[in-house]
Amino acid sequence: MNIVELNDVSFAYDDSGPTILTDVNLALLEGELVLVSGRTGSGKSTLLRMFNGLVPHFSGGTLRGDIVLKGESIVGKPPRELADFVGFVPQDPLSSFVGSTVEEELAYGMEQLGLDQQTMRRRVEETLDLLGIAHLRRRSVRALSGGQQQRVAIGAVLTTHPKLLVLDEPTSALDPMAAEDVLATISRLTQDLALTVVIAEHRMERVVPFVDRIAIVENGRVRIGDPADLLIESPVAPPIVELGRLAGWRPLPLSVRDARSQSRANPLTLGKPEPRATHTGERALSARDIVVQYGTKVAVNRVDLNLNRGEVLALMGRNGCGKSSLMWALQGTGRRTGGTVDVDGDDPADLKADEARLLVGLVPQTAADLLYLESVADECAAADQHAGAEAGTTRALLDRLAPGIEQQKHPRDLSEGQRLSLVLAIVLSAEPEVVLLDEPTRGLDYPAKHALAEMLADLAHRKHAIMVSTHDVEFVAQVADRAIVMADGDIVSQGLAADVLAESPAFAPQVSKILGPEWLTIEQVQAARESGASDA
Amino acid sequence: MSQSTPELTKPSPRKVVLPRELHPVAWWVWALGMAAAASMTTNPWILLTIVAVAAIVVEFRRGDAPWALSFGFYLWFGLIIVVIRVVFRIIFGGAMGPDDPVLFSLPSIPLPEVARGIELLGDVTLGSVLAGLYDGMRLAALIICVGAANSLANPRQLLASIPPALYEVGTALVVALSVFPQLADSVKRVTKARRLRGEPGKGVSATRRIVIPVLEDALERSMTLAASMDSRGYGRAGDTPLRDRWLTGTLMIVAMLGLAVGSYGFLDGTAPRILAWPMLGIGVLFAVASMWAAGKRVKRTRYRTIRWQFGEYSAVGSGLAVAIGLKFAGAEHVGVMYPPVDSWPELLPVVILIPLIGALPAILTPPALRDEDTMEDE
Secondary structure: OEEEEEEEEEEEOOOOOOEEEEEEEEEEEOOOEEEEEOOOOOOHHHHHHHOOOHHHHOOOOEEEEEEEEOOEEOOOOOHHHHOOOEEEEOOOHHHHOOOOEHHHHHHHHHHHHOOOHHHHHHHHHHHHHHOOOHHHOOOEHHHOOHHHHHHHHHHHHHOOOOOEEEEEOOOOOOOHHHHHHHHHHHHHHHHHOOOEEEEEOOOHHHHHHHOOEEEEEEOOEEEEEOHHHHOOOOOOOOHHHHHHHHHOOOOOOOOHHHHHHHHHHOOOOOOOOOOOOOOOOOEEEEEEEEEEEEOOEEEEEEEEEEEEOOOEEEEEOOOOOOHHHHHHHHHOOOOOOEEEEEEOOEOHHHOOHHHHHHHEEEEOOOHHHHOOOOOHHHHHHHHHHHHOOOOOHHHHHHHHHOOOOOOOOOHHHOOHHHHHHHHHHHHHOOOOOEEEEEOOOOOOOHHHHHHHHHHHHHHHHOOOEEEEEOOOHHHHHHHOOEEEEEEOOEEEEEEEHHHHHHHOOOOOOHHHHHHOOOOOOHHHHHHHHHHHHHHO | OOOOOHHHHOOOOOOOOOOOOOOHHHHHHHHHHHHHHHHOOOOHHHHHHHHHHHHHHHHHHOOOOHHHHHHHHHHHHHHHHHHHHHHHHHHHOOOOOOOOOEEEEEEEEEOOHHHOOOEEEEEEEHHHHHHHHHHHHHHHHHHHHHHHHHHHOOHHHHHHOOOHHHHHHHHHHHHHHHHHHHHHHHHHHHHHHHHHHOOOOOOHHHHHHHHHHHHHHHHHHHHHHHHHHHHOOOOOOOOOOHHHHHHHHHHHHHHHHHHHHHHHHHHOOOOOHHHOHHHHHHHHHHHHHHHHHHHHOOOOOOOOOOOOOHHHHHHHHHHHHHHHHHHHHHHHOHHHHOOOOOOOOOOOHHHHHHHHHHHOHHHHOOOOOOOOOOOOOO
């Protein structure tokens, strides 16, 4: 049975402007899990928001065609009238919470529908159990971890018993383990409740094994079909699919299990992976006994750390393990309870902000916090002036990182990747020896992540010392020379990135899961194939 | 009793008092009753009794939620008020009467001609200090009573118990309650981040570097929140018949007219009296009716509302009893309620015992829910 049908749907923000989506035809079945994929800005979110009327009711714009829910056209209906049929979970759960405690949050939707007390109480209990959050019932939603918040947000829409669940990037802010948890929960919902789930996600490697069908949004068109068929030519694809493409495996493997069996049947003939070119220079930063303490909570516990010129160091660990605190403490702006940092004989914490940023630059997690002017040109000019650099320095840096950004664009209108590049360019305008990046891969799609990896490699090549914190193991595999894993304020594992990643199954990139620990990235495999081909 | 019979093992018919949250309105009525009592007197003994009673009830019945910890702050606030009152009396001086004993003398500062008759400092008399002390204590007791209500009553539950027609106002307040901590976080984050672009500097441009990102952040958050609330059914019209909407609208317009004309008549002494109280009364009547009509068509329910039980009635009863009791007792002993400053304030058992009734909720209401991991913010 079709839960939702989109018939010849087109959407444009204004009549004279370009159409975001053109002639979309889509029918979703009961109980299926559909992944919507596409590049940033391709119209994924627009498509998702059509299902419950947020587009066009909240966004403005013109929608043509017909959207049919349970046999009834919903064109012209506002989201609130569809609340009992479509559950929509936005990207950032925290800013979507209305209640203060978990229980209140779960009950909110039902209160709006006017359900009676007993039904509400029963459904809240059921939902708490279904999502495994019963122990959190009286906790404040603000005090929960990211994964818990995401599950509460899902629970909050489930209590109205919707038939369709729409999730916008539910795992983008989560560490690998929390993400697995959330995805396992979602996949169970499709089985237990016959719920139809539509999910948009940049990190497809996590979701693809669970999905029934995939919808690819490209140039305003939507194609839907079997994942193995569609991913052969998708503009964005997880490493496993790229490996399958490279090796010519058909049907395309979607899970590590499939890929392993394919790899046994048609082994890839590969030589040895090229050893990674390390270009490590002299010591740029050395930190001793770093302690960061908030009240009684020890966020960073006596951490020693060295950073060399020309290397990229990846900092990993679950949410809240002290990665950000460590970065801020190293930069000198954040709290540091104890320990010393030495950059060229100076401790950045003892210097004025102007001087500290010449030594250590930091791109914070919410990079947009640094931006306050109306155009890219103004931001660049202000950065030049602050750094005492020649006019045009920042713009030149920006062009090297992300070419072709319009001067007059408002920084808020830039894509996630472009904004990150702008902030990075501003930080680099002071020419710091050490560059720290806190979670820069958030919200980036595969091509954007690839561009960032190249950017970092280029900076390392120019003898900057780089440290980057991230949850994204594939990104670490691509970019890092060394890696550190933190847990509960301590460093629990450190060494060459390849070794650290191979040590733990949670951190192993997909390529090593399939081909063995000596292979980390698609690029390596590709290079080995090419050299193998030229040898032959 | 050594032998156990089936009758004895049966649970006793007496109700077990389980820890639960008391209805916030009950706490507020109790606290306002105490505050009303405090406002009726300047007798320090009565005021101290009232403050002590409030403190005892708070100590016995508060939970461990963030707002429950605010009572200490109100006590300090009360103390500061008393000190300020007394200091003001010392500065502005002035004896209460010809035979008011002088405590000590300070050099006086005469003010210029314009403010003739006012002298700063000078002789400090016992009467003026005591008057300041009593007056400050009364204000402090009032504030401490309100503070007690704040620490005992769950503010969110209070918002949840407003009439359905005012639901939108309640929602706005709930959202504001959750937005403020977020805004504070945002300011903290941006302040820290701007140092990454160099020395923050001063003046307009420095402020701008905080204000713009924070406002943009807040705007984005509120859009997300609005979208989320809409997707979850906030503001569903349901199926209200046109007739009902007309009825509500008409009632509301009549109410507004009544209130407008009534307040005009009330304020303008020359207007016919018929326009004053009668019109105001009609306005209020229709306002209540329109709220009722609007509330009736609201298809919304409340999750886990608190039922009024014995605990609630006992709190309300004791609060009202203190206020009414002291009113009547005070009428007979005006000298005790407003003691003269030239003698030791009188201590009359009956007026001390009445405020003690206010301590009953400490025993009669159910204990608050305490959960080590409940409501921990941050």
